[in-house]
Amino acid sequence: MAEVKNKRVILKDYVTGFPKESDMNIVDSTITLKLPQGSDNVVLVKNLYLSCDPYMRTLMSNPQGSINPRAYTPQSAIAGYGVSKVLESGHKDYKEGDLVWGITNWEEYSLIPAAQIHFKIENKDVPLSYYTGILGMPGMTAYTGFFEVGSPKKGENVFVSAASGAVGQLVGQFAKLHGCYVVGSAGTKEKVDLLKNKFGYDEAINYKEEQDLNAVLKRHFPEGIDIYFENVGGKTLDAVLLNMRLNGRIPVCGMISQYNLTEPEGVTNLAHIIYKRVLLQGFIVADFYHLYPKFLEFVLPHIREGKVVYVEDIAEGLEKGPEALVGIFKGHNVGKQVLVVSRE
Amino acid sequence: MAEVKNKRVILKDYVTGFPKESDMNIVDSTITLKLPQGSDNVVLVKNLYLSCDPYMRTLMSNPQGSINPRAYTPQSAIAGYGVSKVLESGHKDYKEGDLVWGITNWEEYSLIPAAQIHFKIENKDVPLSYYTGILGMPGMTAYTGFFEVGSPKKGENVFVSAASGAVGQLVGQFAKLHGCYVVGSAGTKEKVDLLKNKFGYDEAINYKEEQDLNAVLKRHFPEGIDIYFENVGGKTLDAVLLNMRLNGRIPVCGMISQYNLTEPEGVTNLAHIIYKRVLLQGFIVADFYHLYPKFLEFVLPHIREGKVVYVEDIAEGLEKGPEALVGIFKGHNVGKQVLVVSRE
Incomplete structure (x- = not known):
């Protein structure tokens, strides 16, 4: 069987x-587009859509002292969430032609352990790229x-x-659907317009x-914040801590503002969680994938009724990968950053 | 009825x-030792033991911007937990001679709303002062x-x-009773000796x-910390955050190291709670007093079997109050700081 070209994105060294x-x-x-002999539980896939996610930065660091115990291997292809098409399967749950989403490598074709596939894609009446976003890990x-x-x-x-962002735009919409008052923050006028005019945030x-920021939050939340969905950390968290309401909750999803700092910013207002009985809870979506069927329901x-929308920022071609990935740490993306490797 | 002298401790101004x-x-x-007419639900008490607690510092600050929304009134007596004897009662639940614990003023005699009394003291075979400590709020x-x-x-x-301290010495003993491995930190050789030789900490x-501190914690907790009972904040918390174990919990009881700083120290390692799925939960004991009977059981x-011990640091006389109270922020106290106003 003939070999085909397989472009890949390699991490040179820890960042x-x-x-x-x-x-x-x-x-x-x-790559030879054929499963090697003895490839039980391995699947050969063609990668279609790759996901650019903030957590990938944590995998670029030397794991020693990093917040993430895992890391990419320098001189190897980076990996992340993606939508792929099965070309040949060494696992009984998958067969040629299946569309799947899960962890794959940043390359055109991958041999991946079936365990890295999260779910087979059954609902195809929505854009496939959504399985890197609203219907995937960020969703x-x-x-x-x-x-x-x-x-x-409610309320x-x-x-x-x-x-x-990929996650934030959905938190805002889910919170509105749930009957909450929702304020969002973002870093450009264009994004702030999206928050109010596309995602239905009450204020942006x-x-x-x-x-x-403390004064702005006091104006928008005269009674305080019940839930702060934490994506950024640093100065924003510090201002939020001054404005939490009694028994407030802070799901800590990420702290993107801190991932690139060699000396993280200090959070000085943590003592405010005591009298307010505030909960901060770090969480990882991987602990919740058993809820995926319920989530799809x-x-x-x-999505079909247009009551939840999703904005994607699409980069075309694997060679645009580094630019797209680096861009999310500068806030260049507007909405979920997706990288198209191939549309089919 | 004759007036008697009533010495009081006054806060001059916000600190x-x-x-x-x-x-x-x-x-x-x-003070006239007689309930004024129309004193429904008010109780006249003689204060016996007063409690010096770190949270009292938060009441000394201007409430504007403080972590505690409440504050002492300048030029008035400060208040805190104490054990008192009822001299005359305007509330049906209390009668002359009852011993009670709750919030009282730093003075010899007080007229207090009955609602400030937390519990009537029924078990008198233990030192009365314990109701400011192991059998009171800190316990x-x-x-x-x-x-x-x-x-x-367990484990x-x-x-x-x-x-x-008043709370820490009990957390350590409760954790040992529960079958945990327990390490404590304190600020003098004498206290460290107590931890190991009196309270049964595994390491100190x-x-x-x-x-x-990070390296010391790594040595004592090669597998990481499951529960960090947070009393101090600041640099200790920062080192702990590098050493939490997956799904660790941090009950945030207090952050005494921060109460006296005009610019709190920054906590830089908060992002470590994400992958470790760590919970930080601010809590206030007042939310849990319904559990007091269960706690006494x-x-x-x-206590009676000597399986839990309690070390008190006793100051004699209300005039020693300011020194005793100020001392706990310098770590002068060894064990629970109690102030004796009168032994009966």
């Missing part, structure tokens, strides 16, 4: 500080972080940072234009 | 930074913070800061002598 495009290389390798993160960790009640006051803050009708 | 003895005044006033704080918020399991690894750290037999 310190903000990642740069030059931390990655696009390399041409080859589940928003859903479980808000509902399972945040325990929202509560919700604040979301990185509010137009451009944090880059505010000198005193909830979200698919909303 | 900034470390409190000083000179922030308080001892003043002589007088309940240790019990509910550890068991209700911390959800300990788990527990770290306690301010470990010889003198944090003032350690340059690298648990702790009284242990």
Whole structure:
């Protein structure tokens, strides 16, 4: 069987500080499109859509001292969530032609352990790329972080940072569907417009234009914040801690503002959680994938009826991968950053 | 009826930074030892034992911007937990001669709303002063913070800061009774000796002598910390966050290291709670007083059998109050700081 070209995105070495495009290389390798003999539980896939997610930065660091105990292997292809088509399967649950989503490598074709596949894609009346976003890890993160960790009640006051991002845009919409008052923050006028006019946030803050986030939060939340969906950490968290309401909850999904700092910013207002009885709960979506069928039941009708929308920022071609991935740490993406490797 | 002298401890003004003895005044006033007419639900008490507790510092600050929404009134007597004897009662639940514990004023005699009394003291075979400590608010704080918020399991690894203090010495003993491995930190050799030789801690750290608390914690907790009972905040919390185990819990009881700082220290390692799925939960013992009868059932037999001990640091006389109270923020107390106003 003939070999075909297989472009890949390689991490050169562990990254310190903000990642740069030059931390990655696009390399041409080859692959034989046939499962090697003895490939039980391995699946050969063609990668279609790859997901650019903030947590990937934590895998670029030397794991020693990193917040993430796992890390990419330097000189190897990076990996992440993606939508792939099965070309040949060594696992009984998958067969040629199946569409799947899960963890795959940043390359055109991958041999992946079947255990890395999260779910077979059954509902194909929605854009396939959605399985890297609203119907994939970010969707589940928003859903479980808000509902399972945040325990929202109708009428509560919700604040979301990185509010137009892959996860944030959904937290805002889910919170509105749940009858909450929702304010989001983002870093450009365009994103703030999206928050109010596309995602239905009650109020939106451009944090880059505010000198005193504490005062802004006090204005938007005179009674305090019941749920802060934490995506960014640092100064935003510090201002939020001054504005939490009694028995408030902070699902800690991520702290993107801190991932690229060699010296993280100090959070000075933590003592405010004592009298307010505030809960901070770090969570990882992987602990909640058993809820995926329930999530699909909830979200698919909303998508079909247009009651939940999803904004994607699509980069075309694997060679755009480094730029797209690096861009999310500068806030270049508007909505969920997707990388198209191939549309079929 | 004749008036009697009634010495009181007055807060001069809101305090900034470390409190000083000179922030308080001892003043002589007088009181008629008779309930005024129409004093429904008011009780006249003689104060016997007063409790010096870290949270009292939060009441000395201007409430504007403070972590505590309540504050003492400048030029009035400060208040706190205490054991008192009822001289005359305007409330049906109390009668002359009853011993009670709850919130009272720092003075010899007080007229207090009955609602400020937490419990009538029924078990008198233990030192009365214990109702400011092991059998009072600090005991309940240790019990509910550890068991209700911390959800300990046998065999788990527990770290306690301010470990010889009013609350910490009990958390350590409760954790040992529960079958946990327990390490405590304190700030003098004498306290560290108490931790190991009196309270049964497995290991004890003198944090003032350690340059690298992170390394010390790594040595004592090679598998990580399941429960960190947080009394101090700041640098200790930062080192702990690097050493939490998967699904660890941090009941946040207090952050005494931060109460006196005009600029709190920054906690830089919060992002470590994400992958470790760590919970931080601020709590206030007042939410748990319904568990007091259950707590007494648990702790009284242990006290009587000598299986739980309690170390008190006793100051004699109301005029020693300011010194005793200020001392707990300098770590002068060894064990629970009690102030004796009168022994009967």
